[in-house]
Amino acid sequence: MSRNSFLSDRRGVSPAVTQALTIGITSLLVTGLLIGGSQMVDSQRERVTEEALENVGDGIARDLIRLDAFNTESLNSSVSFRATYPERIADQSYNVEVSPDTSRTRLYVNASGLNRYAVVRFENETNVCSSVVSSGPLAVSYNATADCLEVSG
Template identity: 35%
Template sequence: MIRRPDHTSDRGMSIALTHVLTIGITTILIAMLLMAGSTMLESETERSTETALETVGERLAGDIGNVDRMANDSDDVSIVSDRPRTVSNSGYTVTTLSAGDCGERAPLLDDSNPCLELEASRADVTVYVPIKVDNGIETGTSVAGGSLEITYTSGVIEIAEADR
């Protein structure tokens, strides 16, 4: 059998090319899955943080309402509201806002009641919770989350970090 010199075989080249293309496509698909997974994890973390801040805010607003009701029967009232220091592995601050500030910052709230602004430090999440009080409340005060002391003296409710 005589072999012709113009006859070449591309078979070895096609196997190597197939392997390179398969590895390249697999790498791209894995990278896309990792990016999509990290985006989903980030959005779930934000959603979890928002839910946790709403829960903390609602309970804190309830404690403020309790102090407000007790203030009608007494001159000085003080309670400690134990709340978690972190939510979703992030610290947070609680700020009391006036009714006008609530209407500007939180468009879903009307400007008839003051509110609490809870802001997470590690996530870009801010939650607003309205407060219903008959007595005055000191606004513009920011405290770190955790054990908070809610006091009523001289007609004003104040929030401060509890001494523990």
């Protein structure tokens, strides 16, 4: 065999190149799926966390609105509703802050470790005391001494 016949023979290259390209393309596809899947899981976790914070805020707001329906002028003692909310959301504790306003009361539920929060606004007739409480069992009450609705732990 002459030297030129070896240089012009390309038959042995094709299977090796095909296999290398197949492995490379497969690796890229699998890596893309893994990255896309992890981003989807992160997105779902954020959405579930926000929904859970909103659910807690809605529940507390419902209790405040229900308590606001009482005729508090005739009460000479405190009235309260106690509810149990999750201790943690997405493995993080959270805070509930009640902020009274002239037009609507704002209720912030904040999971600072996740940089997520929910805001619930509602109208009320009875004054609302400002308060900040940590997650867990909470009580919504009418404080006859201060003549306001409050949230406590």
